[in-house]
Structures are given as structure tokens and as C-alpha cells.
Amino acid sequence: DQQVKQNSPSLSVQEGRISILNCDYTNSMFDYFLWYKKYPAEGPTFLISISSIKDKNEDGRFTVFLNKSAKHLSLHIVPSQPGDSAVYFCAAKKEGAQKLVFGQGTRLTINP
Amino acid sequence: DAGVTQSPTHLIKTRGQQVTLRCSPKSGHDTVSWYQQALGQGPQFIFQYYEEEERQRGNFPDRFSGHQFPNYSSELNVNALLLGDSALYLCASSGGGPTSNYGYTFGSGTRLTVV
Numbered sequence: 001d002q003q004v005k006q007n008s009p010s011l012s013v014q015e016g017r018i019s020i021l022n023c024d025y026t027n028s029m030f031d032y033f034l035w036y037k038k039y040p041a042e043g044p045t046f047l048i049s050i051s052s053i054k055d056k057n058e059d060g061r062f063t064v065f066l067n068k069s070a071k072h073l074s075l076h077i078v079p080s081q082p083g084d085s086a087v088y089f090c091a092a093k094k095e096g097a098q099k100l101v102f103g104q105g106t107r108l109t110i111n112p
Numbered sequence: 113d114a115g116v117t118q119s120p121t122h123l124i125k126t127r128g129q130q131v132t133l134r135c136s137p138k139s140g141h142d143t144v145s146w147y148q149q150a151l152g153q154g155p156q157f158i159f160q161y162y163e164e165e166e167r168q169r170g171n172f173p174d175r176f177s178g179h180q181f182p183n184y185s186s187e188l189n190v191n192a193l194l195l196g197d198s199a200l201y202l203c204a205s206s207g208g209g210p211t212s213n214y215g216y217t218f219g220s221g222t223r224l225t226v227v
Contacts, residue, residue, distance in 0.1 A: 044155070045218070
């Protein structure tokens with residue numbers, strides 16, 4: 001039972017344009033959502049998070065949007081840079097628990 | 113400030129053998145969680161340790177066991193290895209106990225290959 005889904009295995013974007021990565025979840029008990037970035041041979045690195053009481057959170061070039069009614073979140077990267085090329089994971093957790101449920105990941109490639 | 117340290121980085125084992133993976137959490141962190149990441153998949157939660165006790169467990173068989181030491185470091189043990197246990201094993205640490213919303217810090221992982 002895949003509770004967190006990233007339906008796009010890969011995404012290719014031109015440098016300077018916007019990258020939009022999508023994530024869907026099925027469990028309505030999830031109340032905190034995170035995005036992680038992973039380079040080869042490294043562990044996932046935390047990027048940005050959002051609580052279910054918000055619908056938007058910004059941090060520099062990164063913005064996460066949450067649509068609770070649709071059980072959907074997205075990560076926007078503007079402008080995209082070559083160093084953003086990595087695998088991006090969406091993750092979700094329930095209140096009072098640290099267990100993260102991850103999506104399958106989306107490989108983002110930024111082309112010069 | 114050292115982050116999460118995992119050892120070894122790579123390991124090759126034979127089916128049926130046992131393996132122990134090690135993790136030192138980030139300084140100041142008291143909670144350690146282990147994840148298994150199969151090729152092309154997202155990390156899957158194995159279990160979490162806090163105050164030397166297993167606090168939460170994912171959907172993994174009893175062949176997977178762990179331990180946390182007084183200095184907060186942790187071990188993951190896998191018995192009777194199967195080919196399907198081949199994966200990247202990630203350790204993550206956090207502070208504030210098992211119910212906090214503090215973010216994880218992940219280690220670089222141990223790549224286990226079972227032949």
C-alpha cells in the first residue's frame with residue numbers, strides 16, 4: 001500500500017526555468033510533509049517542510065504548496081540551477097510520530 | 113560538527129549470513145531511525161530507537177533487529193540474509209525524542225549486497 005506517491009520518475013527542466021515536482025498521499029492522518037534531495041552516494045538532505053495547518057511555505061528558491069482537500073503537494077524550484085539535479089523525495093508523517101513515509105522519488109535533471 | 117556516521121560504507125554478504133551495520137548520530141541527537149532503500153524506491157522505515165529501546169517498527173520481519181547504546185549510537189542486525197535484503201541502509205538521527213517534529217539528519221548509508 002503506497003501511501004505517498006510520486007508519479008513522475010523523472011523530470012527534465014532547462015536552467016533558469018521553474019521545476020515543479022508533485023506528490024500525492026492517501027492517508028488523511030498525515031499532518032507534516034517534507035521534501036528531501038538526494039545525490040548519488042549521499043544520504044537524503046532535508047530541503048523544506050510544511051505543516052498541514054498551512055498551504056504554502058517558502059525558503060529562498062524553494063516553495064512547497066499543500067492542497068489538503070486533494071491530498072496533493074508540490075515543490076517549486078525557481079530559478080532552477082544545474083546543482084539542483086538530484087533525486088527528490090516527498091515524505092509524510094503523522095502527529096506524534098517520527099516515522100517518515102517516503103514516495104518513490106523523482107529524478108530532476110537541469111539542462112544548461 | 114560531524115553529521116551522522118555510518119559504517120561500513122559497502123558490504124558484500126552471502127545468503128544465510130548475518131550482518132551488523134553501525135551508526136553514530138549527529139552530536140546532540142538522541143533518537144536513531146533506520147531505513148531500507150531498495151533500488152529505484154524511496155526509503156522504507158525499519159525501526160526507531162530512543163533511550164535504548166525500540167519505539168516504533170515498520171513492516172519488517174524479526175530477522176531485522178537493532179540496539180541503541182548509552183552514547184546514542186546504534187546497530188542494525190539482519191539475520192539469515194536473503195537476496196532481497198540487498199539495499200542501501202540509511203541511518204537517521206534527530207533530537208527531542210521520538211515524537212518531536214525536529215527534522216532528521218541522514219547518514220550516507222551502507223550499501224549491502226547479498227550474493
